[in-house]
Amino acid sequence: xRRKLFYILIVLLSLSIITLCWPINDSECNSEAFLxxxxxxxxxxxxxxxxxxxxxxxxxxxxxxVPNEYKQAPFFILTVKGVxxxxxxxxxxxxxxxxxxxxxxxxxxxxxxRTRIAWRLILQGLYFQLNDKQNWTLTFREPIGR
Numbered sequence: 001x002r003r004k005l006f007y008i009l010i011v012l013l014s015l016s017i018i019t020l021c022w023p024i025n026d027s028e029c030n031s032e033a034f035l036x037x038x039x040x041x042x043x044x045x046x047x048x049x050x051x052x053x054x055x056x057x058x059x060x061x062x063x064x065x066v067p068n069e070y071k072q073a074p075f076f077i078l079t080v081k082g083v084x085x086x087x088x089x090x091x092x093x094x095x096x097x098x099x100x101x102x103x104x105x106x107x108x109x110x111x112x113x114r115t116r117i118a119w120r121l122i123l124q125g126l127y128f129q130l131n132d133k134q135n136w137t138l139t140f141r142e143p144i145g146r
Contacts, residue, residue: 039141042070046136047108048100051127053118060118062136063097064109070140071107078111081135082126109138 046062053060062078070076071093079085093107102108113130121130129135 042067042140042142044138044140046133046138048098049131049133049136050098051118051122051131053115053122057115058112060115060130061110061112062133062138063100064111064136064138065100065102065106066109066138066140067106069143072143073140076109077139078113079137079139080113080130082121082129083113083117111138 044064044066047065048063049061050063051060062080075087075089077085078088088111093109095102095107097108097110100108118130121127
């Protein structure tokens with residue numbers, strides 16, 4: 001009985017380690033190529049960052065104030081120092097999130113980091129780097145004709 005329990009614990013521990021360390025890149029665009037390209041880009045820093053992965057899914061995110069002219073952007077790149085860059089598609093715009101309000105001519109974008117990636121970074125001692133809003137950037141392609 002003890003031997004069986006020991007093997008089960010080893011398997012669960014192994015699966016947990018694999019889940020935390022397995023790289024995830026299900027992005028639909030090549031963020032590195034876009035960031036290195038000579039295309040004109042617009043960048044915005046996070047206004048607020050929330051890092052609370054112990055509260056469950058969707059509790060690690062940045063809130064960005066973005067001009068309305070970027071609402072039609074087909075994608076943007078979220079870059080977090082220490083994490084990397086990932087393509088995202090805009091989905092839903094709001095005028096307020098978590099006591100952050102958009103001014104006239106702007107809207108708010110809330111973009112997430114996967115909880116397991118956040119846990120991995122926290123376990124590596126990068127909580128304060130992840131929690132620093134200066135480390136979060138959204139990059140958009142400049143609208144054509146601008």
